[in-house]
Amino acid sequence: MVSEITKGNFDEEVLKAEIPVLVDFWADWCGPCRSIAPVVEALSEDYRDKLKFAKVNVDDLPDIASRYGIMSIPTILIFHKGKIVSQVVGAQSKAQFKNILDEALKRK
Amino acid sequence: MREFRDDLYDLAIIGAGPAGLSCAIYAGRAKLKTLVLEKSMPGGQLLLTEQIENYPGFSEPVSSQELAERFRKQAERFGAQFIEEEVMEISLKSNEKILTTAEERVYKTLSVVVATGAVYKELGVPGEEDFRGRGVSYCGTCDGPLFQGKDIVVVGGGNTALQETIFLSRFAKKITLIHRRDKLRGVKLLQDRIFALSNLEVKWNSVVTRINGKLKVEEVGIKNVKTEKEEYIPTEGVFIFVGIKPQTEFLSGFINLDENGFIVTDETLGASIKGIFACGDVRKDNLKQIVNACAEGARAAVAVEGYLETIK
Numbered sequence: 001m002v003s004e005i006t007k008g009n010f011d012e013e014v015l016k017a018e019i020p021v022l023v024d025f026w027a028d029w030c031g032p033c034r035s036i037a038p039v040v041e042a043l044s045e046d047y048r049d050k051l052k053f054a055k056v057n058v059d060d061l062p063d064i065a066s067r068y069g070i071m072s073i074p075t076i077l078i079f080h081k082g083k084i085v086s087q088v089v090g091a092q093s094k095a096q097f098k099n100i101l102d103e104a105l106k107r108k
Numbered sequence: 109m110r111e112f113r114d115d116l117y118d119l120a121i122i123g124a125g126p127a128g129l130s131c132a133i134y135a136g137r138a139k140l141k142t143l144v145l146e147k148s149m150p151g152g153q154l155l156l157t158e159q160i161e162n163y164p165g166f167s168e169p170v171s172s173q174e175l176a177e178r179f180r181k182q183a184e185r186f187g188a189q190f191i192e193e194e195v196m197e198i199s200l201k202s203n204e205k206i207l208t209t210a211e212e213r214v215y216k217t218l219s220v221v222v223a224t225g226a227v228y229k230e231l232g233v234p235g236e237e238d239f240r241g242r243g244v245s246y247c248g249t250c251d252g253p254l255f256q257g258k259d260i261v262v263v264g265g266g267n268t269a270l271q272e273t274i275f276l277s278r279f280a281k282k283i284t285l286i287h288r289r290d291k292l293r294g295v296k297l298l299q300d301r302i303f304a305l306s307n308l309e310v311k312w313n314s315v316v317t318r319i320n321g322k323l324k325v326e327e328v329g330i331k332n333v334k335t336e337k338e339e340y341i342p343t344e345g346v347f348i349f350v351g352i353k354p355q356t357e358f359l360s361g362f363i364n365l366d367e368n369g370f371i372v373t374d375e376t377l378g379a380s381i382k383g384i385f386a387c388g389d390v391r392k393d394n395l396k397q398i399v400n401a402c403a404e405g406a407r408a409a410v411a412v413e414g415y416l417e418t419i420k
Binding site: 031033034035058065071 | 147148149151155156157158172173192193194196210211240241242243244245246247249250251253254255323324344345
């Protein structure tokens with residue numbers, strides 16, 4: 001499951017989480033964002049015990065997007081203990097995402 | 109652990125952009141047992157633009173997402189089966205083609221249509237990779253709204269560059285279009301719209317030499333190829349539309365590709381191995397337009413039917 005970040009719960013849900021959190025920055029008008037949404041959803045099942053999954057709509061939460069300098073979407077950031085441990089810009093295939101996630105989990 | 113699937117398909121189509129989906133519609137109607145493998149979401153490069161206004165039958169512009177969705181539904185209606193997996197390898201076993209996906213699943217088919225399309229090409233200048241997602245972008249529809257009120261640069265002069273410039277002009281304060289020749293390549297209609305924009309400046313005969321910044325893009329270096337004069341333009345965004353490259357890495361050394369990686373085919377769209385066909389942007393010498401991708405998809409399906417008759 002990919003939880004939708006809302007105003008005010010980013011710190012609680014992402015920065016203070018016990019396990020690493022993947023955050024998908026997206027918007028309605030972004031085709032590639034929509035195209036990776038089902039991939040991210042599927043990954044959230046595959047990695048359910050290792051990672052938390054969240055998404056941030058950059059139109060609804062521009063403050064969070066600008067805090068992390070998001071200038072291109074989709075951008076995926078992986079946080080661990082409040083810090084960014086991995087960043088992916090642009091749509092990727094499921095296999096590419098898996099490699100990136102496995103790398104990030106090794107490094108955490 | 110590899111997982112072998114028992115079904116034997118008549119046709120496996122790799123890629124679900126307009127070419128692959130059209131091929132699936134025609135193959136489905138010909139009652140071929142058809143599998144479509146797509147690594148992300150059906151639509152392909154279609155999903156990178158906002159609206160389509162040159163696809164016949166839609167007298168008003170149609171959203172690219174809607175068009176992609178309609179293609180997919182139509183293919184499903186005629187029985188094509190969709191799988192969201194990336195094909196990593198094709199091998200041969202007598203008449204059968206064996207496809208192995210990133211998920212380590214193995215599918216058997218009598219024929220293959222490669223419709224994997226293409227992705228944007230990079231400029232290959234210093235700073236481009238470093239600032240990807242920090243001001244460097246290859247998709248106006250994705251990132252344009254994030255540059256509201258900012259000064260940006262667009263690189264290119266073909267249809268995609270012009271279309272994206274028009275889209276971006278809604279958001280940007282000022283756009284500088286950098287083009288390496290002294291005239292644009294895109295169609296006249298788009299050129300007229302470009303020259304009507306009030307917030308556009310064109311730097312003719314110019315190429316980008318580097319992209320500079322600290323945390324994000326701050327300026328681009330450009331050089332006039334006629335005068336050799338160099339200058340720096342302050343900007344927050346660099347949108348690059350300088351052509352496409354085919355997605356054929358997984359086929360390299362397996363079938364004939366041209367020097368740029370596009371698949372070389374004969375007049376029936378057959379690749380260099382019998383039973384393997386190609387259509388759409390991935391194919392050499394093709395007109396990179398949706399309507400042509402669709403036409404080639406149909407041609408490929410018919411060629412597959414003909415091929416299957418020779419082996420069944």
